Amino acid sequence: MRTNKTFYTDSNGRDFLERVRDFRKDWDLQVNQPVAGNYYPINLGIYMKDDSHELSILVDRSVGGSSIVDGQLELMVHRRLFRDDLKGIAEALNETEGDDLSDFHKPTFSGFAPSYVLPDNVALITLQELKGGTVLIWLAHLYEIGEDMDLSVTASVELKKLFPDKKISGITELNLSANQERAEMENRRLVWNVEGFRGGGEPEAKPATRGGAVDPAELVVELTPMEIRTFVLSFSSREGQ
Numbered sequence: 001m002r003t004n005k006t007f008y009t010d011s012n013g014r015d016f017l018e019r020v021r022d023f024r025k026d027w028d029l030q031v032n033q034p035v036a037g038n039y040y041p042i043n044l045g046i047y048m049k050d051d052s053h054e055l056s057i058l059v060d061r062s063v064g065g066s067s068i069v070d071g072q073l074e075l076m077v078h079r080r081l082f083r084d085d086l087k088g089i090a091e092a093l094n095e096t097e098g099d100d101l102s103d104f105h106k107p108t109f110s111g112f113a114p115s116y117v118l119p120d121n122v123a124l125i126t127l128q129e130l131k132g133g134t135v136l137i138w139l140a141h142l143y144e145i146g147e148d149m150d151l152s153v154t155a156s157v158e159l160k161k162l163f164p165d166k167k168i169s170g171i172t173e174l175n176l177s178a179n180q181e182r183a184e185m186e187n188r189r190l191v192w193n194v195e196g197f198r199g200g201g202e203p204e205a206k207p208a209t210r211g212g213a214v215d216p217a218e219l220v221v222e223l224t225p226m227e228i229r230t231f232v233l234s235f236s237s238r239e240g241q
Contacts, residue, residue, distance in 0.1 A: 001050045007067035010044035013125050014140065021067065039064045039076070044125075046073055116161035121151040122223060135233045136178060137162075141223040152225050154211065159219040159233070168219055169236040178230050 005021040021038050022031045031037055040046075042065040047056035057065075057073055064076040078095040111127075118124060126138035143152045159168060173182040211222030211229060221229060 001053055001071040003048045003050055003070045007048040009040045009042055009046050013044040039066045111163055113161040113164040119155040122155045122157055137231050139221055140228040141225055143225050145225045155223045157221045166235045168233050170234040171214055172232045174230045176230055
């Protein structure tokens, strides 16, 4: 693939940014470390394309990634230094876990109802099983206000159709860090008394729009442009399962 030094990495799982090897738009880059200077954090994926093809790689954990050579993508999965590089740890690194693929089994799973797909403006950022059989789920709206005529609107996700073989018995919304309930966080939030204009003559910002509370019976999540919402779901067995 003739990629002309160009590849794309995600920005914290939200959107993709163009990367050009040995180049920065904002300053004159002096390349001293051609490998390290072109590595970027990969939380969701990395891809490259030319006039006729595109190659994308999605990751299941945060890693480093780059395209050091046109037509190639690389991800830093293991560190393998057979000699101490004299940069701090005073020992060699030879991480080999997962290199033997002879017994590799690729599990497959589809949780969605067969006829259901997420709206085009929504991404499922995280789906993680927690202790006790609960599930952590992150849903994100991918578009800003005014970015797209059709997609920069409030979207709805039907949780019942994300888990059609499960009965959702409880839902709790958390903050983005998933370490406390959203309602608890908002009750403790500082409230500032502001009159008229902000300092510097700027008008007071309008409050951000947010999706409404989730009805525990309907289980429909609303997402406004660029909103991310975090939930913990608990399940109960259906009769006969």
